[in-house]
Amino acid sequence: xxxxxxxxxxxxVQEGRISILNCDYTNSMFDYFLWYKKYPAEGPxxxxxxxxxxxxxxxxxxxxxxxxxxxxxxxxxxPSQPGDSAVYFCAASYFGNEKLTFGTGTRLTIIP
Amino acid sequence: xxxxxxxxxxxVTEKGxxxxxxxxxxxxxxxxxxYRQSLGQGLExxxxxxxxxxxDKSGLPSDRFSAERTGGSVSTLTIQRTQQEDSAVYLCASxxxxxxxxxxxxxxxxxxxxx
Numbered sequence: 509x510x511x512x513x514x515x516x517x518x519x520x521v522q523e524g525r526i527s528i529l530n531c532d533y534t535n536s537m538f539d540y541f542l543w544y545k546k547y548p549a550e551g552p553x554x555x556x557x558x559x560x561x562x563x564x565x566x567x568x569x570x571x572x573x574x575x576x577x578x579x580x581x582x583x584x585x586x587p588s589q590p591g592d593s594a595v596y597f598c599a600a601s602y603f604g605n606e607k608l609t610f611g612t613g614t615r616l617t618i619i620p
Numbered sequence: 621x622x623x624x625x626x627x628x629x630x631x632v633t634e635k636g637x638x639x640x641x642x643x644x645x646x647x648x649x650x651x652x653x654x655y656r657q658s659l660g661q662g663l664e665x666x667x668x669x670x671x672x673x674x675x676d677k678s679g680l681p682s683d684r685f686s687a688e689r690t691g692g693s694v695s696t697l698t699i700q701r702t703q704q705e706d707s708a709v710y711l712c713a714s715x716x717x718x719x720x721x722x723x724x725x726x727x728x729x730x731x732x733x734x735x
Contacts, residue, residue, distance in 0.1 A: 512662070514662075540721045542723065549728065550728050550729075551624070551711055551713075551726030551727050551728045551729055552663070552711070552726045553726070554723045554724070554725070557723065559721065597662060597663065601721070601722075603721065606651065606653070606668045606670075606675075606676055606722075607653065607665040607668060607676065607678075607679070608653075608655075608663070608665065608724060609665070610655075610662035610663040610664075611662050612660070612661060612662040613662060
């Protein structure tokens with residue numbers, strides 16, 4: 509049972525434009541969400557997080573939006589840069605549950 | 621400062637052999653996690669340590685898998701009698717916080733190939 513879903517395995521975006529990566533979840537207990545970025549042969553690197561008391565969190569070029577009623581979150585990257593090309597994982601957790609539940613990832617390619 | 625380190629970076633073994641994978645967490649991080657990523661899949665939780673004890677082992681796929689942590693630091697994941705389906709990248713993460721609202725810092729992983 510896939511509790512965190514990233515339905516787009518890949519996404520290509522022109523440099524300078526906005527990249528939007530989507531994530532859906534089914535477990536209503538989840539109240540903390542994270543995005544990780546992964547380059548080949550490296551471990552995932554934390555990017556940004558959001559708790560369920562917020563609907564938006566911003567950090568530089570990265571913004572995460574949370575729609576609790578739709579059980580949906582998205583990561584916006586603007587403007588997109590070539591160094592943003594990587595696999596992006598959405599992850600979720602809830603208070604008292606130590607493990608992160610990950611989606612299957614979206615491979616983002618930024619076209620120069 | 622040093623991040624999470626894992627060794628070996630690559631391991632090729634024959635079916636039926638035992639393997640040990642090592643993780644060195646960030647100094648001072650009390651929480652340590654093991655995950656694995658099979659081809660085309662997301663990261664799958666295996667086990668969580670708080671100090672030297674493992675309150676959550678729910679992700680270990682079978683009794684061939686075991687893990688220990690000593691001195692509140694280094695952890696070893698052992699897979700006995702490896703099978704081809706054990707082939708994956710095994711990732712270790714550590715965190716200074718607990719409670720579920722924590723940013724976990726990942727190591728580079730060990731790529732295990734079982735022939």
